[in-house]
Amino acid sequence: MQRRNFLKKSTAATAGLISGPILASPQNITGPTIEKNHKPVKPIVICTWNFLNASSKAWEVLKEGGSSLDAVTQGVMVEENDTSNQTVGVGGRPDRDGNVSLDACIMDKDGNCGAVLALQNIANPILVARKVMEETPHVMLAGKGAEQFAYEMGFKKTNLLTEKSKQEWLEWKKTSQYKPIINIENHDTIGMLAIDKKGDISGACTTSGMGYKMAGRVGDSPIIGAGLFVDNEIGGATATGMGEEVVRTVGSFLIVELMRQGKSPQEACEEGVKRIMAKNKGRDDFQIGFIAINKKGETGSYCIHPGFTFRSYSEEGHVNNPSESYIKS
Template sequence: MQRRKFLKSSTIATAGLISSPILASCKEENKSIISENNREQPIVIATWNVENATSKAWEVLKSGGSSLDAVEQGVMIEEADVKNQSVGKGGRPDRDGNVTLDACIMDSEGNCGAVLCIENIVHPISVARKVMEDTPHVMLAGKGAEQFAYEKGFKKENLLTEKSKQEWLEWKKTAQYKPIVNIENHDTIGMLAIDNNGNISGACTTSGMAYKIAGRVGDSPIIGAGLFVDNEVGGATATGVGEEVVRTVGSFLIVELMRQGKSPQEACEEGVRRIIKKNKNKLNFQIGFIAINKKGETGGYCIQPGFSYRTYSEAGHVNNIPESYIKE
């Protein structure tokens, strides 16, 4: 009798010992689930006040589409808009009169693709995605990238509009080669998105610096410089004078700062400070960073006033004016 009582007591005690960590584990799991559900998602963020682009990306996200589809289709809106002279068709040419485009894309699995100095193709972001998905490579450049695009069914199209051509001819009269801060309050389009599954993707596209030396490539198609995504942490993208972003591997830096515990805003501010530190007494250019973390928190910071970024989530469609290092 005593033995049965002892065994029963031991069983209950043992069950208690076993169940306690299980219960604790369940509580932790539930806590994690609650945390996941509290994320701001879906959400899209893009450099500059590109309302049509973020609206398109949001449409994709709200219909249950992937973040990869959202960022691609979002920036394609700007690539096709001839009024935007810093991206896609209508972009400002190099000093020889040729419009050359750069773009890159990165998904939640760490896959990425890019095209550099591609001509005659309206949507370099879509070619970059084909590089990512249909080749063993990350980057294709120049004529090789263009030929690859034709093989994938992209159509050849003259990218130099009459407006951009006339401005280039006017520029040739003096041929002054210098960056213009916040040209048209528009520049490289970088976009980041989180979908309903919590997956992050990013895209970046540009026609590069106006009247650049033929063959020049900035940060926009360089993974880690103009764009970087880590699905466990967040993503970042840049706009402005690409050479300065390349020198600090800016977007990768910002994601790593978020990995270390900084908020997207804090990380963007530190990214700008790193560039400022390397350019003391010669801050006559613009750099703007935006970032998003896994929770859907966003941030942005820049050197010069005039930069903005747009977000679209259930909270609304907002044009954000971040603080700048140089005050107005």
């Protein structure tokens, strides 16, 4: 099942308007989700969806002995800079006022973290998030404050709205109502986790968020513990999908804590989704996808509806892994 079908489960109100690239396709799914390995796997990188170029870039860093932090930074930047990807970075779909705002966070092996929320006019929010982590006493900067900080750090003002995304937004405006629309997703976050040769874990997450969202809306992606969490003693997790539901369960933190209690990454991801569904009895009109990795390099993933995949790259190969789902069809 293609990524587009995954999105359609929660984009019925805007069906036909979304025409972004399909990042996962059946012919690219070449192996099963990894649950158990007999020996630690390092280095290794995993990311949400079939982001082949992003995972390749991260592996390039890891293979040369680079840190997991540099690997995830450079990996997700590939998608931030890809204007054909309308869900991340430059060219992302705008909010209802026509402004592109970006969210990102990053977390290193020592538990240091940084995030930017509702950042406009800056092409690489993951780099700004890293600067927040490394250059300030804070964890999160938002809106105009985040933008001003970026300029102070030497980032240049960039028009993030491409002509393609602008024209789609103008078309959307013809029939849309200016009020919250429940269960609209319209995006695919890239979340990435890596273990370097030293065995250290880092993670990054970046997105342009929900297409045609209300101005100022922020989902789970830049929220430490929700869209991303790393504990170097245990492992890491990251999420994609309807961010509001991930925030309500602090999903990525939950999955890491479940691994701390002895669950495998696969078991932890499954429990994370089940917790969300337990709080949404009678609903199946939204999507969540989790991926996780533990200290041994064992990985797992789980989603609500079929169609979600994740990329893994290690000495064992470069694989697009299909995810098992809570709903089977």
